[in-house]
Amino acid sequence: MGMELATDETGYHEMADGYVSDSEVVSHVRDALKSVAKGDDENYNQLIEVMSTEHETPDQEAMLVSSLRALSGAVSDIDIVHHESLLSSIFGMSIWSHGQDVMDALVELIICLAASSGKFVDACLDILVSNFLPPPNILYFLRLPQGIARKEEVLGRVHSALQAIADLVPLAPLRLLPIIIQRMPKLPAKEALIVIYVESMLRLERGAIGELVGTTMLMAVVDRLIDLDVEIGWEDILQEDSSKGIFDMELEDMEENEEGAGGIGNELPRGTLSRQSLGGNAIADKLDSLMVLTCEHLRSCADSGQLAKVFETLMHSFQITVLTAYKSKFAQFVVFYACSLDPENCGIKFAVLLEEIFVCRTHPPLTRMSAAAYLASYLSRGRFLSSSFVASILKRLVDWCFEYCQSQHGGEKIINPTAHRIFYSGFQAVMYVLCFRMRSMMDVPHLKLQLFHMPLEPILCHPLDPLKVCLPSIVEEFLRQSKAARLFTVSDTFLFNNLLDSEFSKAFGGMERLDMFFPFDPCLLKKSDRFVRPNFLFWSMVTTTYDDDEDDDHEDTYTDDDLADDDVEHDLDLDEFESNMNKMSITPKSSLKHRLASDLGIPRQMPARIRPSMSPESPDW
Numbered sequence: 001m002g003m004e005l006a007t008d009e010t011g012y013h014e015m016a017d018g019y020v021s022d023s024e025v026v027s028h029v030r031d032a033l034k035s036v037a038k039g040d041d042e043n044y045n046q047l048i049e050v051m052s053t054e055h056e057t058p059d060q061e062a063m064l065v066s067s068l069r070a071l072s073g074a075v076s077d078i079d080i081v082h083h084e085s086l087l088s089s090i091f092g093m094s095i096w097s098h099g100q101d102v103m104d105a106l107v108e109l110i111i112c113l114a115a116s117s118g119k120f121v122d123a124c125l126d127i128l129v130s131n132f133l134p135p136p137n138i139l140y141f142l143r144l145p146q147g148i149a150r151k152e153e154v155l156g157r158v159h160s161a162l163q164a165i166a167d168l169v170p171l172a173p174l175r176l177l178p179i180i181i182q183r184m185p186k187l188p189a190k191e192a193l194i195v196i197y198v199e200s201m202l203r204l205e206r207g208a209i210g211e212l213v214g215t216t217m218l219m220a221v222v223d224r225l226i227d228l229d230v231e232i233g234w235e236d237i238l239q240e241d242s243s244k245g246i247f248d249m250e251l252e253d254m255e256e257n258e259e260g261a262g263g264i265g266n267e268l269p270r271g272t273l274s275r276q277s278l279g280g281n282a283i284a285d286k287l288d289s290l291m292v293l294t295c296e297h298l299r300s301c302a303d304s305g306q307l308a309k310v311f312e313t314l315m316h317s318f319q320i321t322v323l324t325a326y327k328s329k330f331a332q333f334v335v336f337y338a339c340s341l342d343p344e345n346c347g348i349k350f351a352v353l354l355e356e357i358f359v360c361r362t363h364p365p366l367t368r369m370s371a372a373a374y375l376a377s378y379l380s381r382g383r384f385l386s387s388s389f390v391a392s393i394l395k396r397l398v399d400w401c402f403e404y405c406q407s408q409h410g411g412e413k414i415i416n417p418t419a420h421r422i423f424y425s426g427f428q429a430v431m432y433v434l435c436f437r438m439r440s441m442m443d444v445p446h447l448k449l450q451l452f453h454m455p456l457e458p459i460l461c462h463p464l465d466p467l468k469v470c471l472p473s474i475v476e477e478f479l480r481q482s483k484a485a486r487l488f489t490v491s492d493t494f495l496f497n498n499l500l501d502s503e504f505s506k507a508f509g510g511m512e513r514l515d516m517f518f519p520f521d522p523c524l525l526k527k528s529d530r531f532v533r534p535n536f537l538f539w540s541m542v543t544t545t546y547d548d549d550e551d552d553d554h555e556d557t558y559t560d561d562d563l564a565d566d567d568v569e570h571d572l573d574l575d576e577f578e579s580n581m582n583k584m585s586i587t588p589k590s591s592l593k594h595r596l597a598s599d600l601g602i603p604r605q606m607p608a609r610i611r612p613s614m615s616p617e618s619p620d621w
Contacts, residue, residue, distance in 0.1 A: 025066050025067075025069070025070040026070045026073040026074055028043075028070070029047065029067065029070040029071055029073075029074050030074045030077050031043065032044045032046070032047050033047075033074060033077045033078060033079075033083060033086075034077060036082050036083065037082055044083075044086070047067060047086065048085055048086050048089050050063055050064055050067045051064070051067070051086065051089035051090055051093070052089045052092075061098075061099060061101065061102060064098075064102055064105075065101045065102055065105045068102070068105035068106055068108070068109050069105050069108070069109075071090075071109050072105070072108050072109045072112045075109075075112045075113055075116040075117075076116060078113070078116075080117075080119050080120070087120075087123070090106075090109065090110075090113075090127075091123050091124075091126070091127045093106060093127075094131065094135055095107070095131045095154050095157065095158065096131065096134045096135055096138060096150075096154050097135065100153065103153070103154065103157055104157070107157050107158075107160075107161045110124045110127060110128065110161055110165075111124075111161055111164050111165060111168070114165045114168065114169055114172065115165070115168040115169060118169070118171075121165070121169055121171075121172055121175060122175055122179065124165060125162070125165065125172060125175060125176055125179050126179050126183070128158050128161055128162055128165075129176075129179050129180055129183045130183060131154060131155075131158050132155070132158065132183070132196065132197050132200040132201075133185070133193055133196060133197055134151070134154070134196070138150075139190070139192055139193070142192070142196070151196070155200060155203070158200070159200070159203060159204065159207060159209075162176070162204070162209060163207065163208055163209050166209050166212060173209060173212035173213045174212075176213055177213060177216045177217075177220065180201060180217075180220065181220060183197075184197060184220075184224065185197055187227075187228075187231065187283070188282065191282070191285055191286045191289055194224075194286050194289070194290065195286075195289050195290065195293065198221055198224065198290055198293055198294075199293060201217045201220060201221055202217065202218075202221065202293060202294070202297045204217050205217040205218050205297070205310075206297070206300065206301075215313045215316075218310065218313050218314065218317065219313060219316070219317040219321070221290070221294060222294075222314070222317040222318075222321055222322065222331070222334070223317075223321055224290065225287060225290055225291065225294065225331035225334065226321050226322060226325050226328060226331050228283055228286055228287040228290065228331075229287055229325065229328050229329055229330055229331040230325060230328065231283045232281065232283050232284055232287070232329060232330075284524075284525065287330060287331070287525065288330075288525040288526060288527045288528050289527065291330065291331070291333065291334060291525060291527075291528035291531075292527050292528050292531075294334045295334060295337050295528060295531040298310065298314075298334065298337060298338050298341060299341065299531075302341040302342065307338065307341055307342055307346065308342070308345055308346070310338075311338055311342070311345075311346045311349070314334070314335060314338055315335075315349070315350070315353060318332075318335055319353075319357075322335065323357075323367060323370055323371065323374065324366075324367065324370070326366075328519065329524075330523060330524065330525050330528070332374070332519050332520065333520070333523050333525075333528065333531075333532050335350065336378070336381075336382070336520055336532060336535075336536075337531045337532060337535075339378075339382065339384070340382070340384050340532075340534075340535035343382075343384040343385065347382065347384055347385060348389065350378065351375060351378060351379065351385070351389070351393050352393075354371045354372075354374050354375035354378065355371075355375060355393055355396055355397070357371035358371040358372045358375060358397075358400075358426060359396070359400050365421070365422060368422050368425070369421065369422060369425040372397075372422075372425040372426050372428070372429045373425065373429065373518055373519060374519050374520070375393070375397075375429055376428070376429035376430075376432040376433050376518060377432075377518035377519050377520035377521070378519075378520055379393060379394070379433045379436075379437070380432060380433050380435070380436035380437065380518075380520075380537065381436075381520045381521075381536055381537050382520075382535065382536075382537065383535050383536060383537045384535050387437060387440045387441055387444060387447055388444075388447065390433065390437050390441075391437075391441055391447050391450055391451070394430060394433055394434070394437075394454075395450065395454060397426055397427075397429060397430050398430055398454045398455060398456060398459070399454075399455070400426060401423060401426050401427045401430065401459050402455040402458060402459055404420075404423045404426075405423075405458065405459055405462040405464060408462075408463075408464065415463075415464065415465055415468060415469060417469045420464055423464065423466075424464075424466055424469045424470055427459060427466045427470065428466070428470040428471060428474060430456075431466075431470060431474050431475065431478040432474050432478075432518070434478055434481065434482075435474065435477045435478055435481060435542075435544075436537065436539075436542055438451070438481045438482070438485060438487075438544070438545055439481070439485075439542070439543045439544055439545050439547070440543075442485055442545060451487070452487065456487070456488070457488050457489065457490055460488070460490070461490060467479070477544075480544075480546060481544050481545045481546060482545075484544070484545040484546035485545040520536075522536070522538065523536075
């Protein structure tokens with residue numbers, strides 16, 4: 001079918017008096033391409049002008065469509081050297097800037113070029129990936145309903161073209177990832193640009209091409225989450241006076257104060273971890289938005305029955321990126337959310353992976369210690385994990401610690417936190433989990449029996465003396481609950497005697513106490529927190545072994561395996577949550593020994609976060 005060409009400015013005026021067939025236009029374009037080698041480039045230059053001119057009138061748009069379609073029929077005559085200027089004009093076009101007819105013609109040409117020669121594949125992939133992002137002048141327009149429709153018009157064609165090229169050129173998907181990584185917006189790019197780009201990355205992972213590039217796409221997204229995460233400094237999320245080296249509270253969950261200025265948000269203690277302190281942090285906002293996208297993607301995978309496969313990729317990415325990211329604060333919650341979507345499969349696999357990494361001697365010391373911190377935090381915070389499963393993992397950790405103690409022939413005369421830091425990280429993980437889970441285990445007869453048969457007491461009484469080395473606030477809460485549960489036969493005086501406040505703990509955990517964190521403490525990111533909160537165990541929900549008299553006063557408490565059921569929901573009111581978090585104070589006091597030795601005045605305290613130390617590993621373990 002022919003097309004009417006009515007212009008005198010394009011080089012086609014001699015054919016514009018009537019209808020010109022498609023074959024005639026292709027023939028004219030072929031002649032223009034071939035004439036370049038003969039030194040006659042007049043028609044060729046006019047063709048380039050058609051590609052690069054602003055097309056404001058219907059006639060100009062029609063000419064561009066005709067030229068693009070003609071080029072699709074003449075791709076065999078396009079030479080990467082002789083027609084460099086033409087190719088530059090084509091690959092410099094933005095799909096966003098044209099109507100649907102031009103978009104279709106341009107995408108068709110890109111597909112034909114990629115299929116015609118391997119020399120054009122990278123350039124064709126690059127122009128498609130570059131169109132993941134709109135021109136800056138229409139970015140705001142995308143927030144409107146018309147803009148959303150426009151985005152789908154463009155990106156629908158872009159992703160269809162990528163799939164078509166992947167079908168025609170089998171090696172194309174392998175060449176796609178480096179281009180996507182290179183084109184990814186760099187900081188400090190606008191949040192909207194980063195979000196729309198990652199949307200396309202995850203769309204590739206979900207699509208048919210995902211069979212070929214899905215793994216690399218998800219891993220690249222996790223890499224970007226970590227890149228943003230480590231850009232957020234602790235000074236950005238702490239109130240003043242972080243020199244305390246330890247946080248005053250687990251979390252002050254401060255949304256915008258609905259009661260106006262002067263409320264509790266202006267009265268946070270110095271050194272407090274606060275969601276409010278992240279307000280206005282551009283990097284945190286970008287990370288938050290990307291985590292929302294990733295969580296929505298994981299939920300979509302779960303709904304379509306694809307989560308198990310995607311989770312394998314996520315675990316691989318976790319091991320090589322997240323686990324080794326020393327300053328990761330929030331990105332790891334995408335893994336927590338994935339586990340909550342499938343507790344019986346993904347939830348168990350993650351815990352087993354962490355336990356295996358910790359006990360494996362071939363892993364570097366920091367990796368093993370990081371795995372211990374992740375495992376402790378995960379077992380403590382995951383409401384979707386049954387007490388039975390937590391107890392089974394806990395037993396493995398205790399057995400490992402006991403065997404480690406048994407391997408220390410002759411005992412230790414002097415405590416050496418640096419040499420045995422993997423052991424201390426493991427037993428600290430045990431105590432931390434029991435601070436959260438001891439009561440729930442004690443309420444189930446067979447788990448209570450299992451707990452009493454764990455060799456905890458020999459470990460505590462060993463010359464390695466973990467009570468003197470592990471974080472004092474963990475030790476304190478653990479001993480208080482153990483005493484209330486009558487877990488040990490050894491006297492309280494023996495356990496509480498000669499405890500030091502933090503001297504050995506600092507050597508084990510590092511002199512910078514802000515480097516000591518548990519990875520799954522409450523999420524401070526406002527938007528992505530909604531994915532985590534329903535399945536997250538806050539300290540305010542925990543019923544401890546010394547809380548028998550308070551059971552009737554607490555509606556949201558954690559006492560048995562019922563909290564691992566899917567139908568349990570805890571919609572914790574923010575005001576109530578802010579108040580309850582005060583129970584989680586971890587401010588060091590003047591004398592830990594004095595507090596533990598007394599039956600009175602032992603405050604309920606737990607640490608906010610802990611990170612593995614940077615010390616060298618013991619040569620034996």
